[in-house]
Amino acid sequence: MIITEPTIRKFTQNIFLAIGCGQEHAQLAADVLLKSDLRGIDSHGVARLSGYVRLWEKGRINPTPNIRVVHETPTTATVDGDAGLGLVVAPFAMQVALQKAELYGSGWVSVRNSNHFGIAGYHALMAVEKDMIGFAMTNASPLVAPTFSNERLLGTNPMCYAFPAGNYPPVIVDMATSAAANGKLEIAQRSGKQVPEGWIQDAEGNFTTDPHALKSGGSLLPLGSDRDHGSHKGFGLSATVDILSAVLSGANYGPWVPPFVAFMDPAKDPVGEGIGHFVGAMRVDGFRPVDEFKHHLDNWIERFKSATTVDPSQNVIIPGEPELEAEIDRMQNGIPLVDAVVNDLNELAVRFGVQQLK
Template identity: 85%
Template sequence: MLISPSTLRSFTEDIFKAIGCSHEHAVLAADVLLKSDLRGIDSHGVARLSGYVRLWEKKRINPTPNIQIVHETPTTATIDGDAGLGLVVAPYAMEVAIKKAELYGSGWVSVRNSNHFGIAGYHGLMAVEKAMIGFAMTNASPLVAPTFSSERLLGTNPMCYAFPAGKYPPVIVDLATSAAANGKLEIAQRLGKQVPEGWIQDKEGNYTTDPHALKTGGSLLPLGSDRDHGSHKGFGLSATVDILSAVLSGANYGPWVPPFVAFLDPPNDPVGAGIGHFLGAMRVDGFRPIDEFKNHLDNWIERFKSSATVDADQKVIIPGEPELEAEADRMANGIPLVDSVVEDLNQLAERFGINKLPRV
């Protein structure tokens, strides 16, 4: 089923307003989710909307947060999100980072007491729009086992690096530090498909292709899947995200991070407040003139795009390119939603008394 972006945006805004968000926050939160769907990252778009509503029902999301800086230097800050939507808290934090970068060359902000913040790329792109290099990462509920472990201690812990180019679109490196994002499992569940071997293990530590394995004690694997294929590197990247996002900010880390699903209660022995993020903005002209950088990044892109490939029908894909292509297609033709997601969203519409989603 295809839904026009404008229709889906209005629908999403109405749901956020229905749970008590201000108009400004509803528009921003909807924009983050829509950017995910437009860029083809279906696991983090409106399919997550009912999850935010369920967390609000559990009083784990504050729709009217008092977001504030609790510690600050000229180039750094720590922000308390007051249990607000991460979709709102993280952009606020990136704005702080950008303002500091405008004054001092770079800005770095850690966040505590927040929630799921959507795709990391959204926040990184905010810096790119100011001709800066953007950084965004967040920890997440524990679904990933470290190398050699069968215990879920880390989240999928995504990180994003965003670089402004000249005549080409920005280079956006946005990835989970696990072998696959949990949203990929959710997509497989909705479609009734198995997942590739190397994504998850069962509770005994054996590979499985069952996308429901997490519900029976299994765990996602780090990027690299096993030690022979570099899972210790994925573990190291995930640890970096967890430490910068939470140990630095005062959020929960490791196994204490509260789950996104509302039917699971947060740990009763928290070590911090909510979920943590880490965002940064860095002025390119602190290193070299911005035009020079953009020209050379364009040259970098062209060289990699023209490189010899193993298969003549293939080409090197620049990070961020598939998402840009998806956005162009979906803006023109609509956003595809599977029937189970449409049904879920229309149940929300019935509950809050708003119009159901029509077909394009």
């Protein structure tokens, strides 16, 4: 089903209002989710809305949080999200980082006591809008086994780096540090398809293409899949995200991260508060004039776009290009939602007395 962006936006806002969010927070949370759907990252958009409602039902999401800075220096801070929606907490933290960067050249904020924050790209792009370089990362449900293990100890732990360009769209490197995001498994589950080999292992540590394998003790694999293909590098990147997001802030880390997925329960012996994020911003003009940087990033883009390719019908894809193309198309033509997601959302509509999607 194809649904217009304004229709889905209004629907999403109404659900957040129904669970007790204020108008400003409901609008912001909806904006973060819609950005994901618009950019073609269907795994992190409104398909996740029922997941947030589920956490609210369990008392794990506070719809009216007192988000605050609990520790800071001129260029750094720690934010306590008061168990609020990560969709709201992370933008607050990025605003703190931007304010510090405006004054001192860079700002770095670690966050504790938060929840799932949507796509990392949303938060990093807040810096690009001010001609800064943006960073955003978060730890997540422990679904990933480190290299050589079959024990789920890490999340998909995404990270994003965003750079402002001149005549071209920003370069946005937004990725999970696992072989695949859990949301892609959920997409495969909804469509009844298998997943590529190298994404998941079963409980015994063997590769499997069954997207349901996590529910029977399996685990996602780090970026690289196995040691021969560099999984130790994916493990290292994921560890970096976990340490900056949680060990640094006082959030839960590793296997203690409260899960977003329905088939897992939170650890009974938490080592911190909620999940953690890490965001940052750096002023480009702290290094060289902004126009010079943008000119040379444009030149960088043009050189890579003109690279000789193995298949002449394909071009090198600059990070962020596919998402921008999707956003342009979906703003004009609507957002495609699979039947399973529409049915899930309409169940929420009936429950909360919101107009159903048609």
